[in-house]
Amino acid sequence: MKTTTRHRGLQNFAVLRKAAACCSCILFSVVCLPAQRTTSRENQVKAVFLFNFTQFIEWPASAFNSPDAPFIIGVIGNDPFGNYLDETVAGEKVMNHPLVIQRYKDLGELQTCHMLFIGQEDPQKIKTILDVLNRRHTLTVSDYKNFAYSGGMIRFYTQENKTRLQINLSIAKAAELNISSKLLRVAEIID
Amino acid sequence: MLKLLIMRTHGRFEWIRLPEFCLLLILVVSTEMLSAQKNGPFSPRELKKLSVEELMNIEVTSVSKSPEKLTEVASAIQVITNEDIRRSTVTRLPEALSLAPNLQVAQSNSHDWGITARGFNGAPFANNTLADKLLVLIDGRSVYTPLFGGVFWDAQNVLLEDVDRIEVVSGPGGTLWGANAVNGVINIISKNARETQGWYASAAGGSFLRDYAGVRYGGHVDTNFFFRVYGQRFDQNSTTWIDSTESHDAWHMTQGGFRMDYVPGNSNTFSFQGDFYGGMADTGNTIINGQDVLGKWTHRFSENANLSLQVYFDRTWRDLTASDFSEQLSTYDIDLQHHFPIGSNNQVLWGAGYRMMNDEVENSISLTFTPAERRLQLFNGFVQDRIMLVDQELYLTLGTKILHNDYSGFELQPSVRLTCTPSPEHTIWAAVSRAVRTPARFDADETTPFITTRNGEFDSEKVVAYEIGYRIRPVQYISFSIAAFYNEYDDLRSINLNDAPPPALLFANDQQAKSWGLEFSGNAVLTKWWRLRGGYTFLDKRFTAKSPAVFSGSDLFEAIDPHHQALLQSIMDLPGNLQLDITGRYVDMLPGLPSVSPQISAYTTFNARLAWIFREFEFSAAGQNLAGKRHGEFGSREIPRSFYLKGTFRF
Numbered sequence A: 001m002k003t004t005t006r007h008r009g010l011q012n013f014a015v016l017r018k019a020a021a022c023c024s025c026i027l028f029s030v031v032c033l034p035a036q037r038t039t040s041r042e043n044q045v046k047a048v049f050l051f052n053f054t055q056f057i058e059w060p061a062s063a064f065n066s067p068d069a070p071f072i073i074g075v076i077g078n079d080p081f082g083n084y085l086d087e088t089v090a091g092e093k094v095m096n097h098p099l100v101i102q103r104y105k106d107l108g109e110l111q112t113c114h115m116l117f118i119g120q121e122d123p124q125k126i127k128t129i130l131d132v133l134n135r136r137h138t139l140t141v142s143d144y145k146n147f148a149y150s151g152g153m154i155r156f157y158t159q160e161n162k163t164r165l166q167i168n169l170s171i172a173k174a175a176e177l178n179i180s181s182k183l184l185r186v187a188e189i190i191d
Numbered sequence B: 001m002l003k004l005l006i007m008r009t010h011g012r013f014e015w016i017r018l019p020e021f022c023l024l025l026i027l028v029v030s031t032e033m034l035s036a037q038k039n040g041p042f043s044p045r046e047l048k049k050l051s052v053e054e055l056m057n058i059e060v061t062s063v064s065k066s067p068e069k070l071t072e073v074a075s076a077i078q079v080i081t082n083e084d085i086r087r088s089t090v091t092r093l094p095e096a097l098s099l100a101p102n103l104q105v106a107q108s109n110s111h112d113w114g115i116t117a118r119g120f121n122g123a124p125f126a127n128n129t130l131a132d133k134l135l136v137l138i139d140g141r142s143v144y145t146p147l148f149g150g151v152f153w154d155a156q157n158v159l160l161e162d163v164d165r166i167e168v169v170s171g172p173g174g175t176l177w178g179a180n181a182v183n184g185v186i187n188i189i190s191k192n193a194r195e196t197q198g199w200y201a202s203a204a205g206g207s208f209l210r211d212y213a214g215v216r217y218g219g220h221v222d223t224n225f226f227f228r229v230y231g232q233r234f235d236q237n238s239t240t241w242i243d244s245t246e247s248h249d250a251w252h253m254t255q256g257g258f259r260m261d262y263v264p265g266n267s268n269t270f271s272f273q274g275d276f277y278g279g280m281a282d283t284g285n286t287i288i289n290g291q292d293v294l295g296k297w298t299h300r301f302s303e304n305a306n307l308s309l310q311v312y313f314d315r316t317w318r319d320l321t322a323s324d325f326s327e328q329l330s331t332y333d334i335d336l337q338h339h340f341p342i343g344s345n346n347q348v349l350w351g352a353g354y355r356m357m358n359d360e361v362e363n364s365i366s367l368t369f370t371p372a373e374r375r376l377q378l379f380n381g382f383v384q385d386r387i388m389l390v391d392q393e394l395y396l397t398l399g400t401k402i403l404h405n406d407y408s409g410f411e412l413q414p415s416v417r418l419t420c421t422p423s424p425e426h427t428i429w430a431a432v433s434r435a436v437r438t439p440a441r442f443d444a445d446e447t448t449p450f451i452t453t454r455n456g457e458f459d460s461e462k463v464v465a466y467e468i469g470y471r472i473r474p475v476q477y478i479s480f481s482i483a484a485f486y487n488e489y490d491d492l493r494s495i496n497l498n499d500a501p502p503p504a505l506l507f508a509n510d511q512q513a514k515s516w517g518l519e520f521s522g523n524a525v526l527t528k529w530w531r532l533r534g535g536y537t538f539l540d541k542r543f544t545a546k547s548p549a550v551f552s553g554s555d556l557f558e559a560i561d562p563h564h565q566a567l568l569q570s571i572m573d574l575p576g577n578l579q580l581d582i583t584g585r586y587v588d589m590l591p592g593l594p595s596v597s598p599q600i601s602a603y604t605t606f607n608a609r610l611a612w613i614f615r616e617f618e619f620s621a622a623g624q625n626l627a628g629k630r631h632g633e634f635g636s637r638e639i640p641r642s643f644y645l646k647g648t649f650r651f
Helices: A002-037 A041-056 A083-089 A123-133 A169-174 B002-009 B015-038 B044-048 B052-056 B067-073 B082-086 B093-097 B554-558
Strands: A071-077 A097-104 A115-119 A139-142 A154-159 A162-168 A188-190 B076-081 B104-107 B113-116 B134-138 B163-170 B184-190 B198-206 B209-222 B225-236 B251-262 B268-281 B286-302 B305-320 B325-342 B346-362 B373-390 B394-405 B409-423 B426-437 B451-453 B461-475 B478-497 B505-527 B530-545 B564-574 B578-587 B603-614 B617-624 B630-632 B637-640 B642-650
Touching: A041 A071, A041 A083, A041 A115, A041 A139, A041 A154, A041 A162, A041 B044, A041 B052, A071 A083, A083 A097, A083 B044, A115 A123, A123 A139, A162 A169, A162 B052, B076 B082, B076 B478, B082 B163, B082 B564, B093 B104, B093 B113, B093 B163, B209 B642, B478 B554, B505 B554, B530 B554, B603 B630
Parallel strands: A071 A097, A071 A115, A115 A139, A139 A154, A162 A188, B134 B184, B451 B505
Antiparallel strands: A154 A162, B076 B163, B104 B113, B163 B184, B198 B209, B198 B642, B209 B225, B225 B251, B251 B268, B268 B286, B286 B305, B305 B325, B325 B346, B346 B373, B373 B394, B394 B409, B409 B426, B426 B461, B461 B478, B478 B505, B505 B530, B530 B564, B564 B578, B578 B603, B603 B617, B617 B642, B630 B637
């Protein structure tokens, strides 16, 4: 008796989730269109930087299950890019890995990804996310002020109206990520 | 389409045809518009083509958002970008200024120009033009001379490749910018050393520009410390007199310099730069040389609070060997600026500065300044508050500048500005401001056999300016702006007949003037391969003499300006890595001032450039002033039609 109820409860939950997903799809398309148009130039540039990171950083082969497994770019927390990031990576590949965007609402949804943009300002939440990712081959990117000083790898910031990068090289190295000198020479390196 | 325009025009196209051309243009373009919306310059496809360095050079916030620009929003500002310069035929700084639709730029000989905003291009002479109501800053260094209040344009050269942008504000910038910003401010801003990494080498040769060579190398010591060094040299041929004989004003200039940028962390930036130059002009066998160094420190307290300190030294020397006149000017300057918010509705900007100018002349028989050596000191302070009256929509900016100079003592330059932005696409602004031009040595110290100033007493020239403007961005890649102004000038320089000669003439402050006009400009990214920018300016004025002694022609001595002028620059990427760029310019008739400057007839001229990009190389062929064999712009000399070939390497 008890099990049946629980089972039905789960079923109901699944239906609810589907309905919610459908609703959010419709809502998303409505909300997203204007949102996409208002993706600021700043975030457009950052989105293209995320794509460039896949070209200028080398991931170890062990980060992929197979030679043609997807390269996953995750976005957790606030997503400032809208559709722009999807348009940026559409049809693109790294070696043989097609680029795929995944969005995680919060930590509970977080899955294995090769790059993670953290749209968070709360240092405690950021620390938890970084702790979860520890020892995985995930490049972590954020706008958060002390990101590169508190366990993160790449931080975006704006200086004189232009996008700049801070890179914590030792943390990236610990995750076996090999960053090209082309990227390093334009970034501020933090050890 | 461009062919059509040229075909119709038989070499010298008529301005009257342009409206038709514009109509046609709109028709063709409207079909392209939708795709332009989708695939504009910031589409993922376009941005992905850029290198990491180029991506880092994109300005990510609009001008109005960055705190240091707040003051300029409520003004008639035009920006010439590095790309606008690169995609034109200009080879030198004054030519680049002709790309600003709100400036009156008239070339008077091979090495000098009359450049002003809202009129008052004064009489052209062999070595300088008496345009004295503009403040010109190169990376914060003022380059107008206290000798006559204007700019020796031949000495102002920069490596155009490393110019980030040129901001041109028409209208008084007196509150913030200091003395001499009566009719406008030109701000030439060079790139950070970080943005000019690697090699640039360019060489050109042609008919008017005889030869040009420029090279720059940018490197870095570590990831926070960047530098660049550059050098350039050019030889420019002579213009001709109206009867087409050579006018012997060929010249050449060699210049070098450096810039270092050090960014140790998030809150501090340091920059240090310098230049040296030397050259010679055949006009009066003039020898020119100079050096300058400038250091700047900026500290950021937060997103909208910062402090900057700037110090510079500038020495410039010219010797008119033919007439035995020489001038050496040494300038020492220190400026402090502090910007901070009070609560959420007030943005305060205040600053203070001190400048010492040592001006030494060696007098000739015909040009004499007394005393020959003069030390001029200029103190200034300013404060401005930008108050948000309605959230994100209505701003009131109140400010004033106080300055003290050796000739006219204390001067007050207040302004009130109101900005309304009902939506991000629309800005309406209005301003009332007062500005002064402090006396120059030419006004007060000149003691020639023909003209002097009684007891050296010359007051500052004053203006009260009323302005109103509207800026609109109807769709993302198209913007227009319009500004109208009404200026009332008092105590303008006059040439009076001396009732007790000698000398026969006197400088005095006995003229008044009213001027009014309209400035329209637009910028449109029509398709991903075609961009247009340009504008139209209307200008009119009326002088009144305050004394019967004022010599007739005194008004033209101060202001020889066109009523109408227009500019259209077309920047086009063609298939096969080709670029086709055309700039057209129309300037209305200029009145003549007997024995100084003949009447100049209205002219339309255009410059064209065809370039081919091959990897790191760029090869271009350019033609300047193609509409006629030659034309006069200012004074008695004529500018020839000319061509040059250029090769550029960037790595």
